[in-house]
Amino acid sequence: MALPLIVGFDGSKPSLAAAEWAATEATMTGAPLRLVLAHWPHREGTPVPDAYVQLQNEAVDLLTRTVEDLRTRHLGLQVDYELLGGEAPTQLLHAAERGNTLVLGSRGTGGFAGLLLGSTALSVAARAEHPVVLVRDHADPRLPRHGVVLGLEVGQDEVGQDTAPVVEFALAEAERRRTALRIVHAWLPSFWWALGPIPPGEAERTAVRADVTEKLRTLVEPLAEKYPDVKLHFDVRTGSAAHVLVDEAEHAALLVLGRRRHRAVSAIGPAAHAAIHYGHSAVAIVPHA
Incomplete structure (x- = not known):
């Protein structure tokens, strides 16, 4: 039951x-x-x-x-x-x-x-x-552009089984709604990179996006095998995590975010705080394994 x-x-x-x-x-x-x-x-x-x-x-x-x-x-x-x-x-x-x-x-x-x-x-x-x-009590009643959005990081401590509960929760929600799952990562070029002798061009940025997308696929696709009807869309967006998640929370029916355990200061993180306070979608906070 x-x-x-x-x-x-x-x-x-x-x-x-x-x-x-x-x-x-x-x-x-x-x-x-x-x-x-x-x-x-x-x-x-x-x-x-x-x-x-x-x-x-x-x-x-x-x-x-x-x-x-x-x-x-x-x-x-x-x-x-x-x-x-x-x-x-x-x-x-x-x-x-x-x-x-x-x-x-x-x-x-x-x-x-x-x-x-x-x-x-x-x-x-x-x-x-x-x-x-x-x-939120003031969500936009119009049909959202994206059904379920999953926000993921891909740092060295992120790629592994710790985020599996977060990914599986998002996949299950997309399956219930019979909609695709959008996996979003926010990439912000480092300050020193931008100040280098030759600023990064579009080719370098494209290479970074391709590398991050491959990491996201490695994390999500094996878990998605249990949800064959859920189509996956990967999007590496340039900008701070807070700005990207707030924007995503404007257009999603559900935004799914992970929560690291044992954070010293903010247990759900500043980017999640921003999405919760300024976005209009429901936000699911799922603890890591």
């Missing part, structure tokens, strides 16, 4: 967008869907304040109405909800421990009691052991 998609929900516009994205995904795949709302638990052995009871009842009412609305608009959708007692990031991480994909609004506005903020979504994405999809 397929694991349910888990949606962190608080009633805010981003969390509603996340629920809608996840409902569409679940309808495509046949997976069940679960909305989870984290709230501070009541300490046992002490009187229950009336305000706490009221907040809990409002939460249940909000979840019930949202579940009924999703069932009405997505025929055949299996969806339920769960109240989680505790701090939102911790409870969301626990909810996805069994391997579920977690879907969050990428910039919550407080919503129900301010329980799911944008910082919560980024914190969870930076620590989760399984994929986290961050969904």
